Amino acid sequence: MTAARVGVFGLLGSGNLGNDGSLEAVLGYLRAAHPEASVDALCGGPEAVTARYRIPATRLHWYRGEYRTASRAGSIAGKGLGKVVDAFRTAAWVRRHDVVIVPGMGVLEATLPLRPWGFPYALFLLCASGRLFGTRVALVGVGAAPIENRPTRTLVRWSARLAAYRSYRDTLSRDAMREMGVDTARDEVYPDLAFALPAPAAGGPRDAEGAPEGPGAVCVGVMAFHGGNADRARAEEIHARYLEGTTRFVRALAADGRPVRLVTGDGVDREVVDAILDAVRSPLVTAADATSLADLMTEMAAADTVVATRYHNLVCALKAGTPTLALSYAAKSDALMAGMGLGAYCHPAREVDADRLLAQFRSLEARSAELRRTLTERNATAARRLADQFTALTEALLPPPATAHAHAPHTDTTHALRETS
Incomplete structure (x- = not known):
């Protein structure tokens, strides 16, 4: 009996709290539903991820100046060489896993400044390696949006096509991928993964509606x-x-x-x-x-x-x-x-x-009192939907320990892709 080898991938531990929150939600699911799984990360800030979440982590990019502007010949050459080295590093890392999860994040969008040779290229390497080695790559609760830049759009489209499983954090994201030529007929929409995190305790004295008493901060x-x-x-x-x-x-x-x-x-x-x-x-x-x-x-x-x-x-x-x-x-x-x-x-x-x-x-x-009641109801619905999301992940991607390393073909998964172009 061998445990599933699960990798998590993304710009994690790099200072973006939203990305790290999505990771925390997925790790909470894995630890509760699959405590036997072996989990590690390929990410932007491996030291921070290991320190905070207690999992082994590897740096996403070989070239440490990946996100600095390259203006001199040396830095340009370093970035260029890094793209080649990363193709081999990513493939070797993916090959060691049964499943790789990309937890949430806007990995299929370009709503903020983004270059195609940055994260879109890294995501494509991940999904292509997964298809090559029979490792299931899951884009879980991700964000997507229409992309005007043609190279970025191409990389994002092929990354989605090559993934074994896709779900989105809103209907707009699924619609955007369909418009970019991805078959989304089997893809589901769930609330953002951060809604699976524990709710905070209300601080200070509260009135009957749950709002803070005194001058409102x-x-x-x-x-x-x-x-x-x-x-x-x-x-x-x-x-x-x-x-x-x-x-x-x-x-x-x-x-x-x-x-x-x-x-x-x-x-x-x-x-x-x-x-x-x-x-x-x-x-x-x-x-x-x-x-x-x-x-x-x-x-x-x-x-x-x-x-x-x-x-x-x-x-x-x-x-x-x-x-x-x-x-x-x-x-x-x-x-x-x-x-x-x-x-x-x-x-x-x-x-x-x-x-x-x-x-x-x-x-x-x-309308504060009314809206607080609305949010209580909507949060309860989000929690139920995310429980459904994690159940679907288990059924589609995480086999029993006895068969964890069988590397079943992608066509056997619940959300398998049928595109060939």
């Missing part, structure tokens, strides 16, 4: 937002407008006597926090030092209201049951908010209008 999730791939020419203009509008909004809240707690979702967001603190200079405005989605949920559970930009900041707030307003930068945020009953409370991140944002914020707060 507002949690504001900020982002180093510069637009997406199509916005590169005006990235600085977009960022300046976002920062100005968000700063004006925070200043207005502080002027009303509202405590404001600034939070982030990635290490790169700290520059925005510092800029707002420097501009507002109020003792009512403070910054949290969250290092996990659990930390973020705790901050948001203690708040009266949340206004946030990053997708997984929104997930944390909604999971915590706190009325939330989205500074939306992509259709995925709008879809998430609509699915949780707050579709009316989205504001464009590219054009933050502080006055209009304040009006939406006051409307949200006027």
